Amino acid sequence: MKALKKLNIIHYDSEFLSRNGFKYLVTDSGEFRLIGSFEDKAEFLKTINAEYPNVVVFDFTSKDSLTSADIEKIREARKSPGFLVISNNFKKETICEFMDCGVECFVTKACSKDEILLAIKAAAKGERFFCNKVLEFIIDKSFQKKEDCEPTKLTTREIEILKLSAEGLDAKEIADKLFLSLHTVYTHRKNIMKKLNLKSNSELIKYAYKNNIVST
Amino acid sequence: MKALKKLNIIHYDSEFLSRNGFKYLVTDSGEFRLIGSFEDKAEFLKTINAEYPNVVVFDFTSKDSLTSADIEKIREARKSPGFLVISNNFKKETICEFMDCGVECFVTKACSKDEILLAIKAAAKGERFFCNKVLEFIIDKSFQKKEDCEPTKLTTREIEILKLSAEGLDAKEIADKLFLSLHTVYTHRKNIMKKLNLKSNSELIKYAYKNNIVST
DNA sequence: TTTTTATTTAGACTAAATATAAATAATAGG
């Protein structure tokens, strides 16, 4: 069937309000066909494989969110749809992760109707679209970093110790908790600070909060 | 029961998705009449004074959110409507502030349709309703506190030092910055910890972040 | 004025952290 070819959109968000707000948005404009707005991930993924969406829209902070592995699977299965994240609470790491696996567009839920519509169309064409807030966020947060999106890599043990530090535990408590020598904790912390270019335990804790390594 | 009298609801949220999701929610159920779902605060407040809402629903993290002063003004003007906050990113202080000025119900945007409907009805009757997430939050966060919602009052100097600590400055740097003796800084910090019942500089920094004394 | 609260400081002492060095454990690459 020729006629005017509407863009097929599929949506996944655990928030009721967002699902219905989105439903209203895309159906009202008349330019799109909404395949569905899903709360359940399994059902959502099944429908993607049955229908042929041009654009996949999702909130990556949903309860049982899409992972980058999910996205890659979708990409592999067919001609890749465009991906658009509509969310709040963007975290640097998460944005990077999804950018790396090919998600084109990111907007916040605070964005205007027009901006969201623009983002959908951009995603359909495989173009990038970041709303100002996301953009600001990326620029701001990637200030101190070098080239890539990843912060200097910490080992699992180092991250563990960083987290506990940010929880307010001192070196001794961490040592007790992890059954380590106090010296070990100091050494790890020293290495963390070296890798992240920090100069005190306070800065380390600050880093953990600013970079969402612990929840606020 | 006057079966025909629908509850009048008015809604204020800067997020497009939420406004439309909410619109759908309340109109679909047939139990309510939605006076309007507003993006603009002035317009919203004007409409409240013109119409007679039974329930006022709003997101207190909106761009130009309702203040507790606004709420009080609405309360004074007429028989008080019920108030329901639908939001994410609850902060302890904000919840307390709005509870103090008489807001009955709090739910998150992640709540189910049914829960939101329950909350609306509770607000209309002047009853309290907290969703589980908000409840958890309140219980968790008010653990270490005494009676009131306010954290133990710190002096201006103490807050100043708390902030600088959270920024990652050590005692010496704070002393230099404020032209104080190192001992003075230690004393202030000791007093802060005593007042807040904290036992280390790390916990102090954690406290600052958890309580939004510094921005994340 | 007297009392309380806030702010400031010091000396003696204690706990925490660093620098340096190095030994295992685990892992990746050939």
Place this chain on the structure above:
DNA sequence: CCTATTATTTATATTTAGTCTAAATAAAAA
């Protein structure tokens, strides 16, 4: 399988940071 690398662990000696006790000064409240 062996080896180079990385991760994890620990210790000693030394330095630095922080606490305890005590108290002076200033400002604000009673």
